Amino acid sequence: DGGITQSPKYLFRKEGQNVTLSCEQNLNHDAMYWYRQDPGQGLRLIYYSQIVNDFQKGDIAEGYSVSREKKESFPLTVTSAQKNPTAFYLCASIGPNQPQHFGDGTRLSIL
Amino acid sequence: GQQVMQIPQYQHVQEGEDFTTYCNSSTTLSNIQWYKQRPGGHPVFLIQLVKSGEVKKQKRLTFQFGEAKKNSSLHITATQTTDVGTYFCAGRRSAGGTSYGKLTFGQGTILTVHP
Numbered sequence: 490d491g492g493i494t495q496s497p498k499y500l501f502r503k504e505g506q507n508v509t510l511s512c513e514q515n516l517n518h519d520a521m522y523w524y525r526q527d528p529g530q531g532l533r534l535i536y537y538s539q540i541v542n543d544f545q546k547g548d549i550a551e552g553y554s555v556s557r558e559k560k561e562s563f564p565l566t567v568t569s570a571q572k573n574p575t576a577f578y579l580c581a582s583i584g585p586n587q588p589q590h591f592g593d594g595t596r597l598s599i600l
Numbered sequence: 601g602q603q604v605m606q607i608p609q610y611q612h613v614q615e616g617e618d619f620t621t622y623c624n625s626s627t628t629l630s631n632i633q634w635y636k637q638r639p640g641g642h643p644v645f646l647i648q649l650v651k652s653g654e655v656k657k658q659k660r661l662t663f664q665f666g667e668a669k670k671n672s673s674l675h676i677t678a679t680q681t682t683d684v685g686t687y688f689c690a691g692r693r694s695a696g697g698t699s700y701g702k703l704t705f706g707q708g709t710i711l712t713v714h715p
Contacts, residue, residue, distance in 0.1 A: 547702065589690075
């Protein structure tokens with residue numbers, strides 16, 4: 490069954506800690522995206538990648554980092570520099586002539 | 601940078617009433633997409649509009665793309681409780697080739713339907 494898998498579903502971060510959110514897709518999509526959603530808000534783009542080993546900053550990249558070593562995987566690291574990390578994080582991918590497919594999301598909270 | 605404004609932020613309706621949400625971009629779009637997000641869920645793609653003045657229908661949902669390709673609307677006729685959720689528009693500026701570009705999302709309209 491093709492799709493996007495995000496893990497974990499819930500994540501807690503301590504002060505000064507980096508945490509990594511996983512996003513894997515088996516749709517053979519070239520482009521992958523990370524969004525942040527705050528309660529009652531729209532989706533804001535953090536980073537996106539259109540090809541392996543390449544990625545671009547979105548609108549709110551500060552305090553986050555990504556890598557794209559494999560086509561299927563686009564992990565997001567929330568660094569300690571991100572002072573307000575509590576949010577719902579959504580990963581998405583897109584292929585030719587297709588809409589964006591979203592994963593189920595990861596809810597990150599501060600301990 | 602590109603901005604996509606969506607109104608209203610909230611809409612409460614009685615079941616059977618109609619509902620409309622509007623989306624306006626600061627720049628001309630190559631296409632606009634609409635998504636629905638149920639409470640606690642992730643956005644699910646509804647439709648994409650590409651042509652100037654395009655109108656598409658999905659059962660009780662009617663989607664329009666403005667002539668200038670800068671605004672769009674989603675209209676639901678005779679709402680049902682299953683329509684509850686947040687409706688997002690998302691505009692794309694670049695298109696074609698292997699470049700997928702960025703989608704800029706509106707803030708969403710949260711629809712509540714009272715039975």
